[in-house]
Amino acid sequence: MGETASKRLSMRDISIEFPGVKALSHVDFDLESGRIRALIGANGAGKSTLMKVLSGVNTHYTGTIEIDGQECEIRSPKAAKDLGIEIVYQEVDVALVPSLTVAENIMLNTLANKMGKKQVVNWKEVRKTAGETLKRLGVEIDISARVSEITLAEKQMVLIARAMVEHCHFLILDEPTAPLSNTETQSFFKVVRNIVQTENVGVVFISHRLAELFEICEHITIMREGTVVQDMDITPDLTINTIVEHMLGRKFEETYPKQDVEIGDTLFEVKNLTERDNRVSDIDLHVKEGEIVGIAGLVGAGKTELCKTLFGAYRTSGGEMRLKGKKIQPKNPSYAVEAGLALVPEERRKEGVLVTDPLYANVTIAALDKFLTKSGFVSKLRQKKSARKTIDDLGIKTPSECQTVALLSGGNQQKVVIGKWLTSDADVYIFDEPTKGVDIGAKHDIFELISGLARNGKGIIYASCEFSEILGISDRIYIMFDGQIVKEVNAGETNEKELLYYSTGGR
């Protein structure tokens, strides 16, 4: 195929409203072939909404879109595709058919087209094109593997390859790196750079990991509350701090809440715990009252598996857990909740919320008994009042506490799950990557809330691969590698380098 002609896309005066929300107002946005533009903003700023205008999902926009000076209407996903605009969402699974092979998934639309028209499919050709496309991207994935068997990072590659097969000129990547490990992120960037340079594609890159932008982007557009507040080149003197200030509209300093909490007696104790399929094994750990205990480890180290095992979502084959000295044996999550544990899961949108329910129902569900009236009914009034506090505490962006969770922005859905567990009355709170996908301002609010829990004598387990955050928030840290705890350190006596050393298998 080779290099495609250069194109310039411009969106002018784009506005869009949803019931109760002015999601975009008078937005201008430009994109050029062969360049990578970062799109940044706090949770709910309008990034995904703007990109869904471009990809033909949000069809009731006003304003104009031009490609090379030619006005075009994008009123359906097909219209976007016909213009060479492709989007890869963070939830890659929605766009893939797990039972089909890598090759078939790359060629999915071509195949669907042919089959729809009852034309004969040349399977050899399908495999050849798919294989060649992956090779062009510089990616090695077995094209006959089933998509259900490949990693998330590989699934993203399959979707990028599909976009290439479909002659895409503009590629939108909505928070692709949030679930990736550092190594995976580096390979991902290599592929993106490659398609930009050799195929002349124009890329929009959305991320809350601001440091990444400097590695890969040339321009940055910053949004705040549905408008564009900055549009600039990324120059060496541009700092993350400046970006954050534009993003939040105020001065911001990354600090961690001061930990002057009195640490009490041992609250939660785990001895020799092993998960039935050995996903984690020989786990010894303890958490004291008022203590924040970090679980540091890279993606794949077993942090999520550990959290799920503690919470009874995975069965154990051995070991012991004690809460306040009493033996507990969570056979399932509801038993764990009963015993006094709470887990904010990593896959929040999948496991943590009922997306079709209103916000107030979601944030109160883990503590329903708090909202009972004398006659034993759940008081909606009290639920809503509590929900309004959660909205305030976490800065959740929503028109009201009655909004359906599915209609909130990605990061705000994450905050709803966190709010849900903060409302519950547990003794030990387990957080699995709580800051993933949330903006830097909201992160700060989450740290404050976690510290508040500690101040109230709760025990906190905080699992994350963001070492700087772990160091900032924890009192003590366990480091995981390959399903085991390999080292225990005091947060004040270690550094990122040491965490990295042990979490990559150093002994």
Ligand SMILES: Nc1ncnc2c1ncn2[C@@H]1O[C@H](COP(=O)(O)OP(=O)(O)OP(=O)(O)O)[C@@H](O)[C@H]1O
């Ligand atoms: N279909 C919809 N119906 C109602 N409100 C919507 C809809 N789509 C988006 N919104 C609202 O528009 C605003 C912008 O949301 P958007 O998803 O664009 O934010 P975002 O910048 O992508 O945030 P995040 O970083 O959390 O992903 C939010 O207040 C969101 O709730």
Ligand SMILES: [Mg+2]
């Ligand atoms: Mg979004």
